[in-house]
Amino acid sequence: MERSNSSEGAATAEIEEEVGRLVEQARELQESAASLFSKSSIEEQSLRQRALSLDSSIRRCHSLICSNKNLHPKFARKLEEDLQRARCLMVDGDASAFLPSKAQGRFLRMFLGPINVRATRKDVQLKVKEEYNSYRDRTALLFLLFPSVLLILRSSVWGGCLPAFPVQLYQAWLLFLYTGLALRENILRANGSDIRPWWIYHHYCAMLMALVSLTWEIKGQPSCTQKQRGVQLFLQWAMMQGVAMLLQNRYQRQRLYTRIALGKAKRMDVVWGETAGVDGQLWLLCPILFILQGFEAYVGLQLLRTAFVGVVSEWQVILCGMLLVLMAVGNFLNTVQTLMAKSRFKAKMKRSKSKPELD
Numbered sequence: 001m002e003r004s005n006s007s008e009g010a011a012t013a014e015i016e017e018e019v020g021r022l023v024e025q026a027r028e029l030q031e032s033a034a035s036l037f038s039k040s041s042i043e044e045q046s047l048r049q050r051a052l053s054l055d056s057s058i059r060r061c062h063s064l065i066c067s068n069k070n071l072h073p074k075f076a077r078k079l080e081e082d083l084q085r086a087r088c089l090m091v092d093g094d095a096s097a098f099l100p101s102k103a104q105g106r107f108l109r110m111f112l113g114p115i116n117v118r119a120t121r122k123d124v125q126l127k128v129k130e131e132y133n134s135y136r137d138r139t140a141l142l143f144l145l146f147p148s149v150l151l152i153l154r155s156s157v158w159g160g161c162l163p164a165f166p167v168q169l170y171q172a173w174l175l176f177l178y179t180g181l182a183l184r185e186n187i188l189r190a191n192g193s194d195i196r197p198w199w200i201y202h203h204y205c206a207m208l209m210a211l212v213s214l215t216w217e218i219k220g221q222p223s224c225t226q227k228q229r230g231v232q233l234f235l236q237w238a239m240m241q242g243v244a245m246l247l248q249n250r251y252q253r254q255r256l257y258t259r260i261a262l263g264k265a266k267r268m269d270v271v272w273g274e275t276a277g278v279d280g281q282l283w284l285l286c287p288i289l290f291i292l293q294g295f296e297a298y299v300g301l302q303l304l305r306t307a308f309v310g311v312v313s314e315w316q317v318i319l320c321g322m323l324l325v326l327m328a329v330g331n332f333l334n335t336v337q338t339l340m341a342k343s344r345f346k347a348k349m350k351r352s353k354s355k356p357e358l359d
Contacts, residue, residue: 144242
């Protein structure tokens with residue numbers, strides 16, 4: 001019995017000693033980690049000051065080049081290209097984590113709270129962008145297939161009259177789609193992506209329209225064809241939009257990769273509806289975009305007409321019609337502005353090439 005008590009006492013002492021050693025190791029690890037983070041914080045602050053100073057110097061030098069009329073145009077262009085290269089090294093490298101980030105809007109704070117979504121490592125930022133591109137690829141196919149299935153079933157199974165539940169299910173999916181796009185694009189902007197603000201506002205409008213459509217009672221018989229004319233046109237427009245999104249994802253992303261390789265775009269930049277590629281792609285994409293925008297406005301006006309003549313007079317129809325017209329006009333203006341900017345840039349390049357070379 002005494003030998004058994006002695007063995008248990010030794011085992012207890014051994015466990016106590018092991019626990020004490022683990023506690024001491026945990027304390028030492030905590031002190032080492034705190035010391036490392038303290039040193040990292042000091043070094044990070046130093047790098048942040050250097051990055052801010054260099055960014056300010058690049059901007060000041062760019063202003064000096066633009067304001068100096070005595071510089072030869074070709075030499076000035078070379079200096080601007082060198083500055084752009086230096087800027088791209090900062091923005092596209094790990095040093096971008098030390099540059100000021102764009103302020104996070106109310107939309108992100110409403111969904112995520114007051115957290116910082118800016119990634120400190122460039123590989124994490126690029127993963128966010130790649131996930132956004134994958135999300136667009138997946139939703140482009142669904143954007144095409146979902147309304148196609150509804151229209152086929154409408155004519156072959158439902159006798160030309162859409163039931164309420166499938167249409168509301170589609171609107172719920174649209175609400176999920178545009179909310180996901182808006183969240184991802186706000187996060188991309190916070191991480192340095194150059195997304196035009198209009199496209200984020202466009203998705204806010206689309207979210208509102210999808211939300212309102214969920215409360216819109218889809219009218220059936222009698223006069224089903226007349227009452228659901230606006231819904232049918234919207235589904236046809238959505239099919240066209242799906243085709244356009246597939247083309248944009250294919251052609252414009254290839255062009256963006258080329259611009260990134262030439263140092264004319266940042267790795268965090270993305271393509272969207274108003275962007276276009278080389279001249280051959282412009283001839284293909286621009287007519288499609290303008291037709292889409294015109295058809296979107298036509299669908300909106302048709303909804304307003306059905307509301308004002310008394311066919312379907314709910315307030316949801318009026319609001320959805322107004323939002324469609326607003327989005328169509330905004331898309332058209334942004335497309336025209338982009339094309340004009342491209343035209344001015346090409347004209348400037350031609351003028352600079354036509355001037356005499358430096359000796």
